[in-house]
Amino acid sequence: MSQPIPTTMKAVILPSAGERLTLRTVPVPTVVPGSALIKVLSTAVDGHGPALLSGKIFTFPDNFTPGCRTVGRVAATGPDTTSLTHGQLVMIEPFFRGRDDPNVQILWGAFDGPSPASKKFMAQNWALGGYAEYTLAPLENVHVLDEEVLCGQLGYSVHDLLQLSVQLVAYGGLRSIGLQAGETVIVAPATGSFSGAAVHVAVAMGAKVIAMGRKKEVLEEFQRVHGESRVKIVVPTGDVEADTAALKKFGEVDAYIDISPAQASTSTHIRSCFLAVKPYGRVSLMGVVTNDLAVPYSYLVWNSLTVKGLYMYERADVTGLIKLAESGVLKLGEGAAMTVLGTFGLEDIEKALELAASDTRAGRVVAITP
Ligand SMILES: NC(=O)c1ccc[n+]([C@@H]2O[C@H](COP(=O)([O-])OP(=O)(O)OC[C@H]3O[C@@H](n4cnc5c(N)ncnc54)[C@H](OP(=O)(O)O)[C@@H]3O)[C@@H](O)[C@H]2O)c1
Incomplete structure (x- = not known):
């Protein structure tokens, strides 16, 4: 039985660049055509988090929720969804592009891009990143992960999957x-x-x-x-x-x-x-x-x-990489020398940022688990 979706949730909010992150109760977003609502299981914490959130490297709208590498479950889908189903394990791929102009690009949960069009695209649609209990993503950025293979046969945790x-x-x-x-x-x-x-x-x-x-x-x-x-x-x-x-x-x-x-x-x-x-x-x-x-x-x-x-990658690369991981050829977890340094609730975002910044070497992962 699927759990009813609450009307409100906790989310980490950055009021504006350089300010302190705050935990707030906000409405759970409404699914609109072209989107899926995802229950967040794990979102990675960047080792350069404080620098990125200072606004000096990346820009983003006020009152935005950071967090750009997320694994979760499909909680609800829009009327035009053709393949996603409730409960599926998915990865949100953070390179969001305009549907009418793919050259309008943002890094979801991190950067609203260089142009007025990209800034508007993020501010008006995708300002809620992964440090929240639920988040909304465009259907084309929600990629199903074969849970039976990745978590069952290959034994990966949801945090291991963040490395994808x-x-x-x-x-x-x-x-x-x-x-x-x-x-x-x-x-x-x-x-x-x-x-x-x-x-x-x-x-x-x-x-x-x-x-x-x-x-x-x-x-x-x-x-x-x-x-x-x-x-x-x-x-x-x-x-x-x-x-x-x-x-x-x-x-x-x-x-x-x-x-x-x-x-x-x-x-x-x-x-x-x-x-x-x-x-x-x-x-x-x-x-x-x-x-x-x-x-x-x-x-x-x-x-x-x-x-x-090259900036980021092409859409075909996403499906190709997931297949490589599901085949077992591309390793995650211990096979990719990964170490999960720690996992934290939303309320401990500052501690999570501190731990991530303390060790930015390859394969070190800190995750938020709302
Ligand atoms: N094109 C894209 O789409 C794309 C996507 C993601 C990231 N990036 C960019 O890629 C860059 C690297 O990302 P990352 O996450 O791997 O960074 P990172 O985790 O901070 O690692 C930095 C790497 O650079 C090395 N390094 C730092 N200063 C150096 C120096 N003076 N001389 C030689 N090596 C030095 C470090 O070596 P030590 O371990 O020896 O310090 C480390 O290997 C970032 O600028 C990021 O923004 C680009």
Whole structure:
């Protein structure tokens, strides 16, 4: 028997950028055509939460509810729903796009995008993120997860499943440069939240990975779960020539994916990685590097490299990644060196943010469980 849906619920509200998060009682949203109401089971807490909520990196409407990586259950569906049914386990994929113009894009629960149209799109429709008991999402962003397989046969917790929307970013990047099974790809840096996920995704896609990063102990976690034959590690020294040679010593490098943050924009690893890629190789740039880079222009030309920038991913990537996880090839949980550091109720959001900020290494998860 399905539980009746209450008329009110608890939700974390950010009155405006930089203010304190508050827990409020608000109306449960009404399902409208094109949407589904989701009972939230688990929403990830970003390790950079305080910075993101300061409004200096991302913008968002006043009185918005953050929380952008959510797993939950379908609680109610709109009249135009064709496949979702009540009670199904689902993931809300946070890259919401305008139906009439897919170039109007927001990151649900995090960022209202750069244009007046994207800001209006979020403010008037999707300002309620995942730190709430219930939330509303567009039907096309609600993806059914095979609970019997993922939680039953493969033994994952709902918190493990949060990692899917992190892995999705890397999957989009690696697919955009056509990574093939058997190829060798450099992932750099490899020790962050999104970049670390790229290691597991590339292994699942059949590639051999050269994971480059400054935290050797994190790189060794990748080797522990995937084996030394699938994951090679390189700790950069800052000497471009030596680091390029270290990357090339495992054989031909077909591709390189970079998911650097702004702090790494002057890091020499970027140049070393470019110089290590073989002729006709491909490079995916997915970091948020705020200043321009000096790339080895003539090396790119003489070696016919393809460089592809990508924001997020395509819709086909979402279904592809979920299939990869359901097949058991893409690992979550312990198989992806994941550690759930802690889970908290909505009332403890500040404690959750603090814990998440204390350890931002790859695979660390803190979750809100309303
Ligand atoms: N294109 C997209 O659609 C997309 C999607 C999601 C995220 N992103 C962006 O991707 C970036 C990385 O995300 P993340 O979550 O992985 O970040 P993160 O968890 O903060 O990790 C940062 C990574 O960068 C490394 N790093 C930091 N400063 C460095 C420096 N000076 N030199 C060399 N390496 C340095 C860190 O290495 P240590 O461990 O050694 O400190 C760590 O591996 C962010 O800017 C994020 O906004 C882009």
